[in-house]
Amino acid sequence: MTILSQVRRRALLSTAFAGLLAAAVPASAQQSGQRVTVTGEISDSWCTISGLMFAKGTAHHQCAVWCALGGIPVAIRDANGNLYLILKIGDDEDSAGNPRVAKLATHEVTVDGELLERDGVKYLLVDRIADDKGVITMTHEEHGIQPFGN
Amino acid sequence: MSASVARRSVLAGLGMMLATRAFGHDHKAAPASPASPSAPDLLATQFGGPFALTDHTGKRVTDADFRSRFMLVYFGFTTCTDTCPVDLPVIAQALDALGPLAAKVAPLFISVDPVNDTPALMAAYVANFHPRLIGLSGSETDIAAAAKAYRVHRRKLTQAHHGEGQYTIDHGSLTYLMGPDGRFLTLLPHRTSPERMTAVLRKYLS
Numbered sequence: 411m412t413i414l415s416q417v418r419r420r421a422l423l424s425t426a427f428a429g430l431l432a433a434a435v436p437a438s439a440q441q442s443g444q445r446v447t448v449t450g451e452i453s454d455s456w457c458t459i460s461g462l463m464f465a466k467g468t469a470h471h472q473c474a475v476w477c478a479l480g481g482i483p484v485a486i487r488d489a490n491g492n493l494y495l496i497l498k499i500g501d502d503e504d505s506a507g508n509p510r511v512a513k514l515a516t517h518e519v520t521v522d523g524e525l526l527e528r529d530g531v532k533y534l535l536v537d538r539i540a541d542d543k544g545v546i547t548m549t550h551e552e553h554g555i556q557p558f559g560n
Numbered sequence: 561m562s563a564s565v566a567r568r569s570v571l572a573g574l575g576m577m578l579a580t581r582a583f584g585h586d587h588k589a590a591p592a593s594p595a596s597p598s599a600p601d602l603l604a605t606q607f608g609g610p611f612a613l614t615d616h617t618g619k620r621v622t623d624a625d626f627r628s629r630f631m632l633v634y635f636g637f638t639t640c641t642d643t644c645p646v647d648l649p650v651i652a653q654a655l656d657a658l659g660p661l662a663a664k665v666a667p668l669f670i671s672v673d674p675v676n677d678t679p680a681l682m683a684a685y686v687a688n689f690h691p692r693l694i695g696l697s698g699s700e701t702d703i704a705a706a707a708k709a710y711r712v713h714r715r716k717l718t719q720a721h722h723g724e725g726q727y728t729i730d731h732g733s734l735t736y737l738m739g740p741d742g743r744f745l746t747l748l749p750h751r752t753s754p755e756r757m758t759a760v761l762r763k764y765l766s
Contacts, residue, residue: 443602454713477713497606526602529746529760533603 443524443535450488451547452496452514454478467516467549474515484511486521486534494525494534518543604743607736608633609709613670613702616683616695623742626666630745630765631738635712635731637673638685643733643750651735652690653754654761661765662692670706671697672714672731710736737764 451466454477466487478484486494499511499521523536612622623631634651636644648669655662669686671677674697677685682695697703707714712732719728733750737760745764748757 476715483711497603524602528603529748531747531749533606535602 443526445522446525446534447520447522447540448486448488448494448525448534449520449541450486450492450494450518452517452519453485453487454483454515467547467553468545469549469553471516471545471550475512478512478515484514486519492532494532496534496536499536500538514539514542516545516547518546601743604745607710607744607747608738608742611670611696611702611706611709613696613698613706614679616679616686616697618679621696626668627742628740629666630664630740630761631736631742632665632667632761633670633710633736633738634668634733635670635672635707635710635714636733637671637729637731638677638681639673639728640731641728643731647733647735647750648689648693650752650754650757652693654757655690655692657754657758658761658765661762664765665692665761667693669693669695671695671703672707672712672729673716674698674700674703737761739764 453466453470453474483495483497485496488494496511519539520541521534521536521539523534523538526533526535608623610623612620615621632651634644634647636648651667655665655667658665667690669682671682677695677697679695679697682697686693686695696706698706706712710732712734714729714731716727716729718726722728735748735752735757737745737748739745746760748760752760
């Protein structure tokens with residue numbers, strides 16, 4: 411990994427992490443959800459938060475699928491680095507370890523749903539996927555295919 | 561310490577600093593009563609559920625044994641070299657900072673490595689971090705059920721530097737706060753600072 415890629419990686423992680431830990435919202439927003447439309451990349455919350463891997467684009471696709479199938483909450487990371495934990499998509503109440511959700515890994519999507527926030531963490535109940543551009547962020551040539559290990 | 565582990569430690573440290581800064585503006589967080597009588601708490605059932613495990617003294621316990629106390633739940637394993645050694649001291653510092661309020665909390669460390677993490681190993685491990693930390697392990701079936709309930713990912717893998725028989729386990733690192741009724745209250749992400757964790761816990765415990 412080049413120094414430049416490490417710097418980019420850290421910058422990405424910093425942004426994503428700061429987004430997840432954004433300032434607390436008013437109590438009213440914590441009680442009932444607010445309607446939102448969110449655009450961003452589907453990923454797993456674990457790699458984005460932990461910083462163990464470069465959690466973006468094709469370099470992270472395989473890992474995102476594995477994590478999603480493993481049961482870790484899937485998330486959407488928007489362009490500002492905000493991270494939204496997805497608790498359900500459509501009628502599919504069980505987003506954990508769900509192959510249907512795993513198939514969306516690394517896709518750039520726009521979703522409509524209900525946003526709940528608590529203690530700075532954003533939770534999203536997705537009603538519908540309004541747009542799915544597929545995998546459009548190509549990062550594997552610079553960062554390789556992750557994760558490490560076998 | 562391998563370069564990989566060293567890199568992770570540095571990143572974890574940087575993240576902790578970032579978290580501290582991020583929360584610097586957040587200490588006057590609005591009281592987060594998770595569910596008012598008039599509004600159903602949509603998050604309450606999203607994480608957690610029944611479990612039956614073996615504690616570090618060898619005693620079988622269930623989630624019902626911790627009713628009337630808040631459960632602070634973290635998943636990890638005793639040979640973890642990166643996330644657990646970062647997060648468990650944070651939990652320990654928060655418990656200490658809470659003072660008498662900490663008596664309301666049952667801090668639980670649930671193993672994701674049931675084959676290796678015997679009660680004896682768990683006892684020695686949790687004692688390194690905090691005297692009140694409770695280590696829980698069990699059969700593969702027991703652990704799989706608990707991990708599924710909390711949506712915890714775990715995957716055993718080997719890396720280039722591992723010798724024969726060595727491995728690591730990729731695992732989720734969220735810390736869950738469950739209420740005295742066993743229902744989910746909030747989660748604290750990896751790299752939450754001790755000050756932030758203390759503030760969040762105090763808000764619910766007070």
